[in-house]
Amino acid sequence: MRKYIKIFLWLPLLLSLNAVNAAAENKLSVVASFSILGDITAQIGGDKIELTTLVGNNGDAHTYSPKPNDVKKVAAADLVVLNGLGFEGWLPRLLESSHFSGMKISASDGISSLQGACSHSKHQDHEVHHEHADEHENQHAGSHGDENNHEHEHADSHGHHHDIDPHAWHSIKNVKVYAANISRALSIIDPDNISYYQHNLAVYEQKLNTLDSKIKTMFASIPQEQRKVIVPHSAFAYFQRDYQVSFYSLQGTSTESEASAADIAAVIDQVRKNEIKAVFVENISDNRLIEQISADTDAQVGGKLFSDALSNADQGASSYLELMEHNALSLVNALK
Incomplete structure (x- = not known):
């Protein structure tokens, strides 16, 4: 009798654990290249994704060296989210070595990018040297091209090479594009939860707009x-x-x-x-x-x-x- 009582007492816990495991198995496996992008992805993906961030808090993505375990994480991913604009120079080799077969997006696709400083800074005001005239916010987020995995450069009249500045997340306007691209990609992979990702996007956009207004007010003084x-x-x-x-x-x-x-x-x-x-x-x-x-x-x-x-x-x-x-x-x- 005691045996059956013990089974009865343990049964709810076993059922609960099975439910948790089933929910975890149904989550999308998503890899973000670095911490800022990881947070933005988490805001949109919520509890529908299992997120791995390669370069963690206080980590320098410029100089990051992938670890052996990163290969496994990327190989198992349904979606890899990168910044693009040449920021993650180490990532193309990681994708290749892991034989990644999922979906890859550059979150920066469609932003209005700026030309970066010279490789050896001339210490001038960091003014806008080059800016695309239009923001292509409707550009397809699911592009599998590699154009954003390489450094974007051009030479000026003095022969100096200028990169496209990859630090686009320091514009809230750009991060709204990032978030929309991520939402679109998740919706493509997981169409059953489109309304969930769209709702999270709308909530996050409102928070971004509120913060943008607050920062402008702060600098007005x-x-x-x-x-x-x-x-x-x-x-x-x-x-x-x-x-x-x-x-x-x-x-x-x-x-x-x-x-x-x-x-x-x-x-x-x-x-x-x-x-x-x-x-x-x-x-x-x-x-x-x-x-x-x-x-x-x-x-x-x-x-x-x-x-x-x-x-x-x-x-x-x-x-x-x-x-x-x-x-x-x-x-x-x-x-x-």
């Missing part, structure tokens, strides 16, 4: 001629375009480049010439040179900006929305 800062690498051109903040950088669009003594001297000259009040460190960069510039000038370290990665939960930028608000608030407080 800062005269535009005061909106000048120094950062370690050239990652904030899209933020500059949207909120008219001029960023001077030690490095180009990739953290792989190294600043020389001449580069440091040039930035110090820019600080003095343009009366720049604030320098910032980043969560993914070696910040010793920024601290040296602050020591050699009157510019104060205004805090830490999160450029290419989310923070850990206790650092205030563990989601894309938190990252953008944290960066904007840090900049405004330093520029007052």
